[in-house]
Amino acid sequence: MADVILDALRPVIEGIAATFGPTCEVVLHDYRLGEQSVVAVAGAVTGRAVGGAMSEIGLAMLARGDAAGNDLNYLSRTADGRVVKSSTMPLRDADGRVFGALCINLDVTALRQAGDLLIALAGAVPSQPVDTTFSNDFDDVVDALVRGEELARGRPAAGLGRAERIALLRALDERGVFRVRNAVPRVADRLGVSRSAVYADLAESRKEAPRT
Template sequence: MDSADAMIAALRPVADGIAATFGPTCEVVLHDYRRGERSVVAVAGSVTGRAVGGALSEIGLAVLAQGDAAGNDLNYVSRTPDGRVVKSSTMPLRDADGRVFGALCVNVDVTALRQAGDLLSALAGAVPPQPPATTFTNDFEDVVDALVRAEERARGRPAAGLGRGERIALLRALDERGVFRVRNAVPRVADRLGVSRSAVYADLAESRKDKEPTA
């Protein structure tokens, strides 16, 4: 058993213990990014509705995008697709060589607390900001779709109607979000954009040219 597998095995009971300690509003998700789009290897509790074999979210993609430089992201707040407010912490996992291979995520449903706080803010005449939405799902295609839709809104045009230059810019944005660090991401993106996989590979290579160091 290598160091990464040993850490996953050691953290499974830890996940159960954390979830049991904090009760039904807490969920602990253990990710192994080596498994690609089906990175969830253990779930204790139920907040985001994911199961073993489920997908990583935009938050997990951000860890992948940072690579081995990723650090703990603690006590951030987001919204589930159905509007619940979740306070989370994501802690990258490293193997014996210091490479990030997964993450331990703790999610706490604070919707009731948030609603009470929003009511008090409204009584005081303040409008509290809404936390960003996060795509918690068992299907990575849903995450890709959410990210592409965000890019479509930013551009004011459907992805299928973009010219090559605009498509290259879109792919660059997805690449910076860590999408293409996930195995099998290219077919998902190609289907969403309505182009061939070879077109995505070619455009992705073009989008990365500006990042290559010059002599």
């Protein structure tokens, strides 16, 4: 059933992208494939291709599991500063299990700049988009998430004690990182510890904060 749904959506994403024009990109994800979840792309906004990685947004949907719902009209910012308006909609199989997602990304940078000018003239404060890692390499997503945790703690991950590392791993776990196959070795490399240490600390973090 999942494969049938994906096949049916391939021509649909082409139609959506063509309708909205060159500032639109539509991405089809199959979460069963793990880190290389992108199975189809129409348009070019984030630079991803088939075989590319999910972003922090996709990880958040994975973290919610089968309880995930539509995440509509949120703003993110690419590495080169463009503002993207996106909607992510989970795909479910016949049993209601989330197996993928359909994502629509619109480059609204020019509209955003004009809108911010009008908002500033009105004396209000424009909302800020969230930095998001759109990449074909899942290592880039892991690095961005770890870097964010380092900034929050004011210390490099390699210098954290075990208790602090457990807290960091718990934060990554809550964001869905470890729902992706092969995430542990990537996190271990980034933290400068062994895979066994990450497995042990991750198990400890889950005992301290049971998953719901």
